[in-house]
Amino acid sequence: MADRQQVFTQVQAQIAPFNKKGVALTEATTFAGDLEWDSLTVMDFVAAIEDEFDIIITMNMQAEIETVGQLVDAVIKLKSA
Incomplete structure (x- = not known):
């Protein structure tokens, strides 16, 4: 799995x-x-973001994600699932 900084950079680009x-x-x-x-x-x-990382972010997850850091954590979690 990509490291946290790499995911953060990809999120920044999006x-x-x-x-x-x-x-x-x-x-x-x-x-x-x-x-x-x-x-x-x-x-x-x-x-x-879903297209970039080939993941699905549920509505419940969206409601909990307020910061860029939380989004990075969610992407890492979903990619490793």
């Missing part, structure tokens, strides 16, 4: 087209607060 405000990304960056994404943006982004 966030870039949606990062309209040019927010500097860290593990603590929040999707709703820092990036100010609406629900449609979130759905488009989740689809991009």
Whole structure:
């Protein structure tokens, strides 16, 4: 499995087209607060992440993921399942 930094870099690349405000990304960056994404943006982004990593992120998981770091953890968990 890819290491955490590699997954973080891939997630950053997926966030870039949606990062309209040019927010500097860290593990603590929040999707709703820092990036100010609406629900449609979130759905488009989740689809991009699912395609990139060939995973399925359930609605329950989406509800629990608030930061970039939490998303990286979820991707790693799903890829190793």
